[in-house]
Amino acid sequence: MFLKRAIREALSVLEDSSCFRFIPRTNQRDFLFIDMQEGCFSFVGKVGGRQLLSLAAGCLHDYIIWHEVMHALGLEHEHQRPDRDKFIRIHWENVEPDKHLNFEKIPHADVDLYHTYDYHSLMHYDGTAFGKTDTDTGDPMTTMEPLRDGVELTDNFELTKFDVEKLQILSKCEKKSKFVN
Incomplete structure (x- = not known):
């Protein structure tokens, strides 16, 4: 019951921020199938038919549900934009090999470049995401570094103005959102 309620509440925020509507499946040919597999993941964009979105037990936070559903709706990671090297530096040596x-980087055709680079997007990883463990401290190593002074790449827990604008472009509408930080 908690799982369904958490997902429903997260989806309602996306509905209130866009013109997307999430309804229980009846006989739709294309549908999002949310399952508790290992990890938090989704395909990007509509794949047709039964589309898997995994939310393991540790994924049941609003911001993670939003992130994965936004992938299913077609949004890619901000830090994978083809122009990202103007905004961040990747420390490849600190990234777990796998x-x-x-x-x-994702090719131009697959990414929306009509917005300012959004360091705080739900679709941007934090600065230590998938970092190797520092043997001295036991902490994850820095994998991404912002090139703009005063910016920190921390976990992002809320929709940004640009996240909402992208959802509105994808759903072909404009509406005021009370959920923008």
């Missing part, structure tokens, strides 16, 4: 794919 996680490099999470930092590869």
Whole structure:
């Protein structure tokens, strides 16, 4: 019951910020199938038919649900934009070897470049995401560093103005959102 309520509440925020509507499946050919598999993940954009979105037990936070659903709706990671090198530096040497794919640039055709780079987007990883463990401190190492002074890459727990604008572009509408930080 908690799982369904957490997902429903998170989806309602996305509905209130865009013109997307999430309804229980009846006989729709294309649908989002939310399951508790290992990890938090989703395909990016509509794949057709049954589309898996995984929310393991540790994924049941609003911001993680939003992140994965936003992938399903078509949004990519901000830090994978083709122009990201103007805004952040990737410390490849600190990234876990099997996680490099999470930092590869995505081609222009797959990414919306009509917005300012959003360091605080829900679609941007924090600065130590998938970092190797520092043997001296036991902490994850820095994997991304902002090139703008005064910016920190921390966990992002809220929709930003640009997140909402992108959702509105994808859902072809404009509406005021009370959920923007």
